[in-house]
Amino acid sequence: MAAPRRKKSKSVYAPGPKDVAVETHTLAILVKNEPGVLARVVGLFSGRGYNIESLTVAETDHDKHLSRITIVCSGTPMVIEQIKNQLGRLVPVKNVRDLTTYGPYVDRELALIKVTGKNEKRIEALRIADIFRARVVDSSLESFIFEVTGTTEKINAFIDLMRPLGLVDASRTGVAALARGETAIGGSV
Amino acid sequence: MSTVDSKKQAKKSPPEKIEKAAPDKMTGAEIIIQALIEQGVEVIFGYPGGAVLPIYDEIFKQDKIKHVLVRQEGGALHAAEGYARSTGKVGVALVTSGPGATNAVTGLTDALMDSIPLVCLTGQVPSFLIGTDAFQEADTTGITRPCTKHNVLIRDQNELAEAIHEAFHVARTGRPGPVVVDIPKDIQFAEGDYKKAAKPAAQSYNPQTAPDMSAIEEAVELMAQAKKPVFYTGGGIINAGPSASKALRELVKETGFPVTSTLMGLGAFPANDDKWLGMLGMHGTFEANWAMHDCDVMICIGARFDDRITGRIDKFSPGSIKIHVDIDPSSINKNVHIDLPIVADAQLAIEAMLKIWKDKSHKPRARSLKKWWKQIDDWRGINCLAYKPSSKIIKPQYALERLRAALENDKRDQFISTEVGQHQMWAAQFLPFNKPNRWMTSGGLGTMGYGLPAAIGAQIAHPKGLVIDVAGEASILMNIQEMSTAVQYRLPVKIFILNNQWMGMVRQWQELLHGERYSESYTDSLPDFVKLAEAYGGIGLRADTPDELDDVIDQMLKTDKVTIVDVRVDQKENCFPMIPSGKGHNEMIMSPQAEKFDKKLV
Ligand SMILES: Cc1ncc(C[n+]2csc(CCOP(=O)(O)OP(=O)(O)O)c2C)c(N)n1
Ligand SMILES: [Mg+2]
Numbered sequence: 001m002a003a004p005r006r007k008k009s010k011s012v013y014a015p016g017p018k019d020v021a022v023e024t025h026t027l028a029i030l031v032k033n034e035p036g037v038l039a040r041v042v043g044l045f046s047g048r049g050y051n052i053e054s055l056t057v058a059e060t061d062h063d064k065h066l067s068r069i070t071i072v073c074s075g076t077p078m079v080i081e082q083i084k085n086q087l088g089r090l091v092p093v094k095n096v097r098d099l100t101t102y103g104p105y106v107d108r109e110l111a112l113i114k115v116t117g118k119n120e121k122r123i124e125a126l127r128i129a130d131i132f133r134a135r136v137v138d139s140s141l142e143s144f145i146f147e148v149t150g151t152t153e154k155i156n157a158f159i160d161l162m163r164p165l166g167l168v169d170a171s172r173t174g175v176a177a178l179a180r181g182e183t184a185i186g187g188s189v
Numbered sequence: 190m191s192t193v194d195s196k197k198q199a200k201k202s203p204p205e206k207i208e209k210a211a212p213d214k215m216t217g218a219e220i221i222i223q224a225l226i227e228q229g230v231e232v233i234f235g236y237p238g239g240a241v242l243p244i245y246d247e248i249f250k251q252d253k254i255k256h257v258l259v260r261q262e263g264g265a266l267h268a269a270e271g272y273a274r275s276t277g278k279v280g281v282a283l284v285t286s287g288p289g290a291t292n293a294v295t296g297l298t299d300a301l302m303d304s305i306p307l308v309c310l311t312g313q314v315p316s317f318l319i320g321t322d323a324f325q326e327a328d329t330t331g332i333t334r335p336c337t338k339h340n341v342l343i344r345d346q347n348e349l350a351e352a353i354h355e356a357f358h359v360a361r362t363g364r365p366g367p368v369v370v371d372i373p374k375d376i377q378f379a380e381g382d383y384k385k386a387a388k389p390a391a392q393s394y395n396p397q398t399a400p401d402m403s404a405i406e407e408a409v410e411l412m413a414q415a416k417k418p419v420f421y422t423g424g425g426i427i428n429a430g431p432s433a434s435k436a437l438r439e440l441v442k443e444t445g446f447p448v449t450s451t452l453m454g455l456g457a458f459p460a461n462d463d464k465w466l467g468m469l470g471m472h473g474t475f476e477a478n479w480a481m482h483d484c485d486v487m488i489c490i491g492a493r494f495d496d497r498i499t500g501r502i503d504k505f506s507p508g509s510i511k512i513h514v515d516i517d518p519s520s521i522n523k524n525v526h527i528d529l530p531i532v533a534d535a536q537l538a539i540e541a542m543l544k545i546w547k548d549k550s551h552k553p554r555a556r557s558l559k560k561w562w563k564q565i566d567d568w569r570g571i572n573c574l575a576y577k578p579s580s581k582i583i584k585p586q587y588a589l590e591r592l593r594a595a596l597e598n599d600k601r602d603q604f605i606s607t608e609v610g611q612h613q614m615w616a617a618q619f620l621p622f623n624k625p626n627r628w629m630t631s632g633g634l635g636t637m638g639y640g641l642p643a644a645i646g647a648q649i650a651h652p653k654g655l656v657i658d659v660a661g662e663a664s665i666l667m668n669i670q671e672m673s674t675a676v677q678y679r680l681p682v683k684i685f686i687l688n689n690q691w692m693g694m695v696r697q698w699q700e701l702l703h704g705e706r707y708s709e710s711y712t713d714s715l716p717d718f719v720k721l722a723e724a725y726g727g728i729g730l731r732a733d734t735p736d737e738l739d740d741v742i743d744q745m746l747k748t749d750k751v752t753i754v755d756v757r758v759d760q761k762e763n764c765f766p767m768i769p770s771g772k773g774h775n776e777m778i779m780s781p782q783a784e785k786f787d788k789k790l791v
Contacts (some may be wrong), residue, residue: 034341036334039331040334043335044335078522078523085521089519090339
């Protein structure tokens with residue numbers, strides 16, 4: 001007997017909100033360096049469905065046990081506002097600054113890029129590396145590791161150019177960022 | 190991030206070697222009890238187990254703190270919630286590692302959603318066994334991270350006192366919530382130093398509580414200009430303390446504006462006041478929801494624009510200027526665009542509004558307000574809570590009306606808790622809430638099984654009070670074991686079951702939204718609740734017909750033991766008004782029109 005044909009099920013409930021334009025913001029977060037603080041921050045993003053594009057973290061003030069987390073995240077303006085407020089609610093979070101809205105800022109990434117190849121490709125890789133001011137930090141007869149710093153876009157461009165020249169491995173730090181000028185978020189705490 | 194210093198932990202001497210602490214030193218377990226005493230804790234709700242035995246040993250040796258032994262850790266958490274909500278103090282629970290901690294998760298989440306201040310101490314396997322899948326090991330801080338306001342795993346007995354003091358500070362400060370302190374067993378044995386609590390100002394966690402006065406002035410200006418204003422109040426006013434409710438009453442008296450409230454805020458404003466519109470939201474009153482829809486200035490204080498309140502966002506109060514007072518900045522502009530945000534404690538904000546209103550000798554726009562009230566009275570005239578009475582079967586609404594009448598003649602301080610379902614909504618609609626901290630219900634999480642343990646917590650805090658759990662027959666079975674706790678501590682909690690034999694709220698949605706396919710919402714083989722009560726050592730009563738009701742309620746109010754009243758109500762009654770999810774406030778369905786319910790529109 002043929003199974004009854006399934007009708008396409010139609011939800012009786014209302015649809016969710018429509019999509020609104022998405023923005024990318026860079027947030028600097030100063031936290032108390034205690035166990036679990038990174039899990040708290042990351043868990044907030046996964047638990048509430050926010051997008052992280054890049055995250056870097058390291059202790060920046062050993063005496064005061066402070067770490068700085070830099071997060072590049074994307075969402076609608078309302079979601080970005082939520083992210084900041086939700087981060088601010090975490091007990092070990094001392095300060096949250098949205099560098100994107102705060103003013104001009106400098107952002108940099110470091111990447112290590114391994115390229116393998118011979119002959120012209122190897123020479124071409126070196127030439128491009130020179131243009132990008134990438135340094136050779138390791139080399140063997142058939143490989144280089146380049147160290148390159150710059151904005152995310154610059155590193156993306158470098159990787160795109162290296163791909164056809166034998167890029168086999170890449171490791172990126174994610175974005176580190178500071179506001180331009182005299183202001184600091186670390187100093188006031 | 191820093192990791193566990195494993196060498197340091199390995200060096201710690203095994204528990205057997207520890208002898209009596211040196212005079213100026215205390216064991217971890219002693220530090221815990223001392224810190225709880227310093228924090229003014231009178232009651233702990235808990236359940237023992239291997240990983241908390243040193244703490245239980247200390248509990249045994251003292252008599253400043255009373256321990257209430259529940260029958261499942263879930264009960265301990267809800268009891269602590271009921272205690273906290275009915276007193277305004279921090280509720281405390283104590284559970285063992287592993288299953289004790291995982292059983293606590295629902296209560297923690299419940300407390301997080303409803304902003305209830307709790308401190309939950311969990312035992313943990315000894316530090317040197319963490320990460321080895323030891324017996325009854327669970328990653329408690331990992332599991333509870335998203336369902337607590339804060340949590341901490343103790344790594345050093347010298348940090349224990351400070352961590353507990355901080356837990357209380359965090360739980361009660363700002364937007365209240367649950368905090369877990371996870372304490373490995375070796376640390377409970379180890380000797381360390383006790384530290385006294387730091388002054389609140391010296392704590393690192395100090396959220397803003399005082400309002401920005403220029404924003405308050407702006408708000409008062411908007412209020413003075415308003416033609417169709419409404420106060421939309423919530424649980425934040427209860428959390429801010431009784432003075433916040435008092436200030437609200439005064440502000441309403443000054444302005445003459447109508448007031449509605451969320452489920453969590455009931456009692457902040459007296460239900461017997463003529464400015465009261467009833468609860469708003471999915472099962473709110475016609476007049477409250479229409480007032481929200483049509484208002485020109487909305488003053489939201491301590492509520493968070495939850496989806497059960499707003500209905501469909503793009504149809505939510507389309508023409509109003511929205512002022513939002515909240516202590517939690519993340520609640521502002523989360524779901525609804527706010528024109529005037531004010532981050533502040535509710536009490537401070539209301540008092541500031543009141544002061545400026547008086548200082549500037551503002552008067553409400555009398556003529557517009559009169560028209561607005563005329564409109565509201567027309568809406569009230571719909572009589573949205575009306576139901577079809579019956580002389581043969583007990584209507585659930587009728588049962589609550591009779592309970593209400595009986596409560597009006599009872600002089601005791603009255604506390605009502607509920608389970609979750611239709612009975613909860615009917616209780617919110619039909620029972621009188623005139624004072625704050627008298628109403629305990631699971632709003633944000635909607636936890637069936639909350640009501641009985643919460644009632645136990647409230648009764649422990651108010652031994653002379655009258656505590657009633659308005660229950661459904663399905664919900665009550667989720668934590669029925671706490672009957673045994675109520676019997677042990679001689680708590681005369683009354684469990685008023687509106688027994689419709691269905692998971693009524695589920696049945697209602699299936700009837701209205703799922704083509705009357707009643708999938709698994711009928712409970713076969715229910716226990717005989719009268720015998721069940723007796724089996725536990727309590728009292729069981731039953732009402733089958735409307736004419737038996739008054740007598741049964743009367744008996745219930747006189748009992749001195751835990752009492753279950755099995756009220757056999759109409760199985761098919763639906764809870765109205767109802768805003769189907771995804772609809773606007775102006776698209777409520779009302780009881781007599783239920784047949785006309787247009788399923789396609791939803
Ligand atoms: C722990 C839990 N599981 C499931 C639900 C979903 N739920 C909401 S109301 C309800 C039915 C409750 O039935 P009952 O206690 O008899 O109350 P009634 O609606 O009949 O008054 C259910 C299953 C819930 N809220 N909580
Ligand atoms: Mg039921």
